[in-house]
Amino acid sequence: MRDDLIRKVVIVGGGTAGWMAAAAMSRIIGGMPGLSIELVESEQIGTVGVGEATIPQLVLFNQLLGIDEDEFIKATHGTYKLGIEFRDWVRIGHRYIHPFGFYGPDMKGIEFYHYWLKGRGLGDATPLDAYSISAMAALSTKMMRPRPDLPNSPVSKIAYAFQFDASLYARFLRTRAEAWGVVRTEGRIVEVAQDAESGFIEAVLLEDGRRIEGDLFIDCSGFRGLLIEQTLRSGFEDWSKWLPNDRAIAIPTESSGDETPLTRATARPAGWQWRIPLQHRVGNGHVYSSAHMSDEDALDLLLANLDGAPLADPNRLRFKAGYRRQAWVKNVVALGLAGGFLEPLESTSIHLVQSGIARLMTLFPSRRWNDAEIRRYNERTIREYEDIRDFLVLHYLATQRDDTPYWDYCRNIDPPPGLAEKLEMFRSNGRVFREHEELFTETSWQAVLIGQEIEAGGYHPVADLLSDEETLTRLRHIREVIADTVRQLPTQREFLRMNNSASDVVMKRAS
Template sequence: MDAAPSTAPIAPAPVTQRVVIVGGGTAGWMAAAALARFLPASTRITLIESEAIGTVGVGEATIPGIRLFNQMLGLDEAQFLRATQGSFKLGIRFEGWSGADSGYIHAFGSIGRALGLVPFHHYWLRGGGGANPASLWGHMASAQAAMAGRFAPDPGRPDLPSGLAWAYHFDASLYAALLRRHAEATGVVRIEGRIGSVARDTGGRINHVVLEGGRREAGDLFIDCTGFRALLIGETLAEPFDDWSELLPCNRALAVAGERTSPLPPYTRAIAHGAGWRWRIPLQHRTGNGLVYDSRHLSDGEAADRLLSALRGEAVGEPRLLGFTAGRRRRAWVGNCVALGLAAGFLEPLESTSIHLIQSGIARLLEFWPGPMLQPVEIDAYNRLTEVEWRGIRDFLILHYHANARPEPFWAERRAVPLPDGLAARIALFRASGRVLRDGEELFAEPAWIQVLIGQGILPSGHHALADALSADELDDLLTLTRRHAAQVAARLPTHDAFLAAHCAAPVPKVCP
């Protein structure tokens, strides 16, 4: 008697896909490491790069999402920091954006303690916070720890979260090297060489690339990590570039390493100057310095003088000039090509979003990872979500420039430029009621918008009506509790230098005699 036929589904044969990443650096090796971690073992991942082509490779500042990326790869935090000469980051200190002696911090983590549906800052506003804007940061553990130079991953009490959140500063070239070792150990194949030409099939998709010397590398999906050149998405597929320089006109940056500072502050500094701003990123072995500027208001020579005169200690090497245009490729995914990093676009690193945009592009690619056939509707969804994210970050950067109080012509121009409609509406709503309107799953959450709006001098004239439900005594108790909590969390942390020395100290670089 024949056996009854099985009703179990028959598993399809595995589909072997060939992924070709063109370009290395941070973007290429982040993509390689992540795809090797999450794609089926049958997927062949190849990365093509040339040692002869330099990368931007400056000291990098990040936002807290990088912790999740590293954790997903299985990178130990202390080992990662040792390998990249890294330090911890609790936020960004903005200096001089409203005048020579002005300053505020955009700290990571929570502000105070929300009650029900009402965010904490509405209670702070009701309690008279608008008359003393700087008092807002007295209710943030991360802000208090940052300005005191303290750090540790404090667990807090289980019933009362600490409110701390952190990211990192690190050497971008060392991070790329760490990811390369990690990716190659998990099967990624690296090919040394430069691309000589790119071949397309009859449908217009990329079929293969040809290296100088004649080697061909075919693929099913190509990832463009070729930096500003955008070899695949731009030169080959001619995807238009949306120029945002009218809204974000800075088009030059000078970067130079400086001597290590001590103590190491657990925050990035963004210091305004007459035609832009400069950064200071503290690493264990050196300090990353840079000056971002609008070349219509400052010459390259003047910018170099301004940058070098502001260094603490001696410069390590000569300043490197980077030219750029703010904007993005209209679509980041075209056919069988996905652009990541500078190939996808550029937004100045005012809020340390460069690494995040690579990370989110990779995460979104995995979310819409194609099966045996590319689905146009999924590619369209990827591109819509990418556009929302980029525009949200763009508007957040514009806010810093628009709400300034500096006298120079560059800054006066920034105040006068009409805002994108969504940003204008967001500012108007906050001025009226203290409410923060966010667009879907955009990157920056309410605490970020609140700190920059208030830090840049945009203060609400009202607060949420439900904040009036507390009695005067209850309101005072809430404000006292959150202020005390922030101070106590910061006070029990060791200094940033002490924590690094005890847990994450990088080897001292060898010095040639």
Template structure:
């Protein structure tokens, strides 16, 4: 019998960067790799450089990350001043004056093995006039700012269909994770990296040098340096795939403000003439930002538009950010793995970037290297990573291309974009038969595609006629019953404020 070819275990990991990505990585690796004897994990960050300081809305998958880290949800919510998020409300995206919700969780009830929306579409043709959100427990509760936990182990309950995520203060989140990571033994080093040294033969990074001359080595380096991509982009020279042609927004301005306006357990995205504005309710303030295309709007115009549309008083000066949509061709090269903005960025329309950090960490665990750094495994890691970006890009593009808006040059550009093949296939299938195709375990579910295709005004070409096991009259009766169950369940749910107070996770009366 021959021994498995596994190489030597990694003994030292150096994480470069202490933004959300750096501390998520530190907290996760210190817990998940605690079984490797003698493993040292260091994190270098520079207060002088700082972090992007935005990134406050998440998607439900963050619950798996928190569970993996053994995080107590109520403590986490309190410490990060978080609120519960049940979906995203899109205002003025389809046309001015129109809005819809992309809720988490799922819609209605699948029957006889056929997805719910085929019954809904049939019902509409038979005279029903209900909206899709009437069948979503998350969507309805989100609009009314209500919350309670889902009951996944009770499939008969409408609450089994509820999905939720969080909206939190990015700075407090990084601090919370930092405490966890340091308690688990991660060593934090303050300093600015001024030089990165490589092995003369292999090109592997051997150590980094700080501005005080300290040298820090490592066998595995995690690049969490944000948009700069110091190790992967600058030192290893890994190229960037520029997707601005698909996603032309390349700037953002962010301004937090005091609480105000209507309480909803939803992130709101309002389309503007050259981009869109986010509104993220936290317990103590609102996070706001305006994402825009600099080819279509100046920084001053974008800032004025944001300031004019705040629901409360500004709490800080505008934070201006620049970015390019796209990704690094390889997120892992030699002994450097990039996580977070250093690996790529697609605008935060569906709150996917923190999720990409989480996915990167999970994927790193799956392909965790030994000192051999196996090339086929690294290639696989990179292939899967690129596919994630493609999937997310297509979903984001759906919002931009399926619009009736023709009131600005920006919207005319977006409306006329030729969809890439994956998105084109999905649109064609839905337009011809009402079917939704989801491949290779892509991030967004059928329910998400249904919500946004419907919300953006795409009409299904029909429905799956295998649902004719019940007739039209019975279909209408069942649809009415589902709506009744959803709305009566939502009526009985506590308000978000009551839920937070009852669980000791409120920071103050809201």
């Protein structure tokens, strides 16, 4: 047996990030010889807890942990999510959907959307959404998990994510992590002990004098970055010039009864507003730029655009878009808000925790602390942040709005190099490429490029292997099959009841 194995992992901070890390590590590597995992958190320190929408990758995370999906949905008052609806981003009154999954079937070896582009040139003005089973099901408040046993049906490839109460998800994971051996310690950290020569973290000291020692420390302490920044001075890369929003206000409201499986993002004069319907309430928030709107006006605007009575006082957040220059320094790895923040426009916050955990499991260290592994972790983390940043910036840059100074600023953003290349490729010949396994697929880029009305310069020449008449015939057939399939699906409410995943709160309200 190796004599340099990690013996003790200490997770600093709870919340969604901390308990995701604790659950995943205990489930995946908890059986390593001599390994113990301890999570330190203080009930005196609140968590952000407003991230309630996710992307499909979380389905795989839950499956990896052996979580029963119906039990999870019920425990977190969750709903299903088939995409994100964007309102007023191109111009006031405009809307489009970024759906999960795929558009239509590929034909003749090329992606479906090239045939859609060709059809548009032939006079078929049907929106791209009509060729997505997820988009059309969402607009009809329908839901179904994928049916691989029906390979010729659009529902075979339907993709989904979740909307849930993040604090309840953390509690749900805590129960499992503790059952798998994680020790939770309640206490407020007042000091961090470092080795005098190497600078490695040796222990965290609690207010009551306890000393929690460890080999590997996972910093899930939120924006303050207790270990990664306050102690190890990782540094922060500020992306405010591309993503100027630096404030958010979150308010939960009473359920409106709207169970549409979509997260809604509505553009506002100096930012945007989210709306996330859960089973027991609706999550709402206003993300905005303090350089373009006062905190008081931002709150007034949010309150004026709620569709239910508030259930709590406003929760105000301040942030900067960007990331720690090194997410892994010495024997500390930062996850969640401790590692960086990209506004929740495309629901990527929880995914970044998930991918950070996966990356750490792949490169799990020994006490030799190999520099090559640490460097690779940091490089891949930075690349993922940059890829997501570029996708977010596209929403702001590709707008026709000129009604406020904020949108004038956004419309004239100088795009990062990766985004500039994608725009050039799409504008020149309608092509989209997914680079180095980036998070957002070609379908996602197509959804937003086309949804934001960026004009494609053409379509793939292979699409002309189908005659114009056959192209239009196939397009019509595909959307008719999708529409017919959607009509046969259960509503989200019916689907929750079918699977016994309606929460107790909802069932009591209905009785």
